[in-house]
Amino acid sequence: MFEEPQKPARFDPRDPLGVDELLSGEDLAFRDAVRGWAGERVLPHITEWYERGELPVVRELARELGGLGALGMSLTGYGCAGATQIQYGLVCLELEAADSGIRSLVSVQGSLAMYAIHRYGSEEQKRRWLPAMAAGEVIGCFGLTEPDHGSDPAGMRTHARRDGSDWVLTGRKMWITNGSVAGVAVIWARTDEGIRGFAVPTETPGFSAVDIPHKWSLRASVTSELVLDGVRLPADAVLPGAVGLRAPLSCLSHARYGIVWGSMGAARSSFAAALEYARTREQFGRPIGGFQLTQAKLADMAVELHKGILLAHHLGVRMDAGRLLPEQVSFGKLNNVREAIDICRTARTILGANGISLEYPVMRHAANLESVLTYEGTVEMHQLVLGKALTGLDAFR
Incomplete structure (x- = not known):
C-alpha cells in the first residue's frame, strides 16, 4: 500500500525539542484554555496589581479558575476535574507565565489545602469542603510554616490540646498564601499524639489573618500571618488520616x-x-x-x-x-x-x-x-x- 511521505520536520523556535508532540489533544486543550484565560484576565492587569502590591480580584479569579477546572484539577470526585498530572503541570506553566502569584493561588488551593483534605480527610470533610473549593467558591490556605520554623517544621510550636471532645489550637503561622481570603485553613499542630492536621473554618473565634506588608516579591499574591488564639474546634475538625510529619x-x-x-x-x-x-x-x-x-x-x-x-x-x-x-x-x-x-x-x-x-x-x-x-x-x-x-x-x- 502506498504511503505518502511525511513532511520533513521543521525547527520551531517556540518548541525546539518538539515537546508538544508528546502531548495529547486533551493536554493541549487544557493548556490553551488556561493560556487564553491568563491572556485575557491577568496579563492586561498584572503590572498594575504588582506595582500596587495587591491582588484585588482574588475571589473573582478563584471562581473563574474553578470554572476552568484548574482548582484541585488532578484530584478525583467532589467536583474536581480528575485531570492528569501532565495537564496540571501545563496549567501551572501557563499560570506562572502570567505571574507566580497566580500560580501560587492555584497551587496552594489545589496541591496543599484540597490535597490534604482529599487524601487525609474524612468523607464528611471532603463533602463539606472540596466541591466548593473546586468551584472557587471557598478559598483554602495551608498553615505549616511558622515565624521561627521554616525548613525544620518538626520544631513547630503551634499546639492543639484536647478539652473534652473538643480541640483547642494556639499558635502562629507565617508566610501563608491565601491566608486572609481563605474560608478554610488546613493547620498543622503539635499534639500529644504527634503532629496532626485540622480543617479550620476561618470564621472560628480566635482565628485571625493579617496580610504581610512591604514585599518585593510575589506582590500580586495574598501572603498572610495566621494567629490562632485558643481556637476551639469540634472533634471532627481533625484530619483522621494525618498523623505525623509525613x-x-x-x-x-x-x-x-x-x-x-x-x-x-x-x-x-x-x-x-x-x-x-x-x-x-x-x-x-x-x-x-x-x-x-x-x-x-x-x-x-x-x-x-x-x-x-x-x-x-x-x-x-x-x-x-x-x-x-x-x-x-x-x-x-x-x-x-x-x-x-x-x-x-x-x-x-x-x-x-x-x-x-x-x-x-x-x-x-x-x-x-x-x-x-x-x-x-x-x-x-x-x-x-x-x-x-x-x-x-x-x-x-
Whole structure:
C-alpha cells in the first residue's frame, strides 16, 4: 500500500525539542484554555496589581479558575476535574507565565489545602469542603510554616490540646498564601499524639489573618500571618488520616511538582520578551539579535528552558504512573527554579535598562522567582535531600 511521505520536520523556535508532540489533544486543550484565560484576565492587569502590591480580584479569579477546572484539577470526585498530572503541570506553566502569584493561588488551593483534605480527610470533610473549593467558591490556605520554623517544621510550636471532645489550637503561622481570603485553613499542630492536621473554618473565634506588608516579591499574591488564639474546634475538625510529619510533607511534595512546571512558565515569558527585543532593538545599525554574544545568550537560555520543560514532562509521566519519588521532585524543583532565575537575569541583560521596567515582564518574574527559590524547600534543603539519596548519609543534623 502506498504511503505518502511525511513532511520533513521543521525547527520551531517556540518548541525546539518538539515537546508538544508528546502531548495529547486533551493536554493541549487544557493548556490553551488556561493560556487564553491568563491572556485575557491577568496579563492586561498584572503590572498594575504588582506595582500596587495587591491582588484585588482574588475571589473573582478563584471562581473563574474553578470554572476552568484548574482548582484541585488532578484530584478525583467532589467536583474536581480528575485531570492528569501532565495537564496540571501545563496549567501551572501557563499560570506562572502570567505571574507566580497566580500560580501560587492555584497551587496552594489545589496541591496543599484540597490535597490534604482529599487524601487525609474524612468523607464528611471532603463533602463539606472540596466541591466548593473546586468551584472557587471557598478559598483554602495551608498553615505549616511558622515565624521561627521554616525548613525544620518538626520544631513547630503551634499546639492543639484536647478539652473534652473538643480541640483547642494556639499558635502562629507565617508566610501563608491565601491566608486572609481563605474560608478554610488546613493547620498543622503539635499534639500529644504527634503532629496532626485540622480543617479550620476561618470564621472560628480566635482565628485571625493579617496580610504581610512591604514585599518585593510575589506582590500580586495574598501572603498572610495566621494567629490562632485558643481556637476551639469540634472533634471532627481533625484530619483522621494525618498523623505525623509525613502527612504535611507529602502535601508539599505534591505542590513542589507544580513548581517544577510553573518556574518554566516564568522563564518562558522572560525568554520570549528577550527574543522579541533582540529581533527589533537596533544598535550599531542592526538588530542586537544579529550579534554573536546575544545569540549565545539566547541559545543558552533556550537550551535550559526546554530541558527544564522536558524534565517536568518526564516527572509528570512518572507521577501519573504512581512512580514519582520525593527525591525526584527535589531534583526538578532545585534544577528548574535555579535555571529559571538565570534565564530571567540573562534576559534582563539583553533588554539593558529596559529590563528593569515593569513595561516588560522580566524583572517581575525574576523577583517572584526569588521567593519560589526558597519556599516549599530552599536550595540547600533540596541539595541535602539529593545528597542523602546519593550517599546514604544524613547531613541534615
